Amino acid sequence: MIESVGEKVSSYRQFPFSLDAGTPNVQGVLGLGAAVDFLTQLDRAAARSHVARLTSKFAQGVKSIAEVRLLPFFDEESGIVSFNVGDIHAHDVAGFLNRDNIAIRAGMHCTQPLLDDLNLEATARVSFSIYNTEDEVDRLISSLQKLVAFWK
């Protein structure tokens, strides 16, 4: 940020304010503060347990769908599960679920060398968090069942 601007000479505020260009990211700072307040008031153990329960419910639930292959390494507390559905490309899985208002990630997840090593082109990836519900896990499993039936 400048201190003053002249025709030939300008001066900047003292470091580190000299590096602060333009309007400060006020909403970002306030948003981060609100997020920190929200997270600190959570019961962290209960939050971890909730995410683990949803993840476990999903992993158990999709066992009934032969075409769904979970990548074997996932940590229930992380809430992140990568999977593929038969020979349906991950982007088609995501597109189909999207039409049921279910948002997941699909692709290489910025891990191209890992996927090459696993001999995979792409994966679908679901991430559960504290705001997800058991009913939503049921909806996801039901939508995957519909996808498998549709794609036959």
Added chain:
Amino acid sequence: MNREELERLYKELIIPESKAPYHFEKKDGDNVLAYNPVCGDKFRIFTEGEIHFHGHGCALSKASGSLLMRQLEQRNAEEAKEMIRQFVAAVKSGTPESLNNDSLSTLVALKNYDGREDCILLTWNAMLNYLETK
């Protein structure tokens, strides 16, 4: 187009065409890369002898590549360029009626529904670029 219509077009054309793509085989010799780094779809078009393609991508990009293979058959380079240009123009302008081919018109209709132009044109643009620069 609503969801039912979209699913009908997938059932009738995109899924069968992507499950059994035409001339889908890895070959030796010269090939053209069709790659979208944003989504990872990647195909190679093998240009020596009978044209083939091989690779991976979503059902729409694979089905579209398969239809390209069908269209390239029996056409010389000049005819192929003209045919691809017409298809690319139809996709970009969203005018399926300008094409005298039900399957290709369906691809344009799908682009008009959810805008997946990059998936549809991936192999077509790569082949056109090859034909125009060789």
